[in-house]
Amino acid sequence: MQLKMDVTALNAFLRSDFAQVAGMFEVIEAGAETVIRLRVDDSHLRPGGTVSGPTMFALADVGIYLAILSRIGPVALAVTTNATIDFLRKPLAGIDLLARVRVLKLGRNLAVGDCLIFSEGQAEPVARASMTYSVPPR
Template sequence: MTLKAADGQKILRENFAPWVLELGLVVEEVGDGSAVLRLPWSDRLAREGGGLSGQAMMAAADTAVVVAVAGARGGFVPMTTVQLSTSFQRPVVGRDVLVAVTIGKLGRTLAFADVTLTVDGDPAVVARASAVYAIMG
């Protein structure tokens, strides 16, 4: 089953904690092993100096991997983060962030993903992440 953006949005609504939902993430695309989510700019997510907090970007990346794995599996299954490593490359101020995930390997019990974060309308990378997820279902 191929998932659509609306399916990804439903996965968010039904499976994530309220504080994650408060990030306002929007699923823009779900593919077979990929996903793109939008993290809308919010002053509430800014740290001192006005830049988007790294914690918000990491949470968005972590969440986007779940949607991408669901896309690869044809639907949501229980899973949990085993590893998430993020490198921040430039600040984000006043702009939405696009979180693009590609699943590099999807096994029966583990998924490996690469995540690229950019600001909307600019291909310059603001952060990169790699993640490993344990698939429990």
């Protein structure tokens, strides 16, 4: 597997093309597994002191998107066409979340990725997501 974008390039892409959310996310590994950090703050919490479902969904979506871009290059118009997420357990409030992402299939028109989300430092995942993206002609 040859990467077209490394950690530095992926983080730069986030800052340039998704500046509105770039401060929330950080790519910390790229390769066979891509790892993305979500910096959890009070705006991500829901009543009951846990990270909200939409926040975890956003992490999975951004994480799988960036893992795909690491393989195809900076193709901003790759878009989500299908998404499934399972919330497995309550994330720890105030603890950053880590998404561990694998690209399962990278075809000519579609890419499929899988994501496990963890509260940093914890062994058990808090959510699992699977997403399919439409990849524009290259």
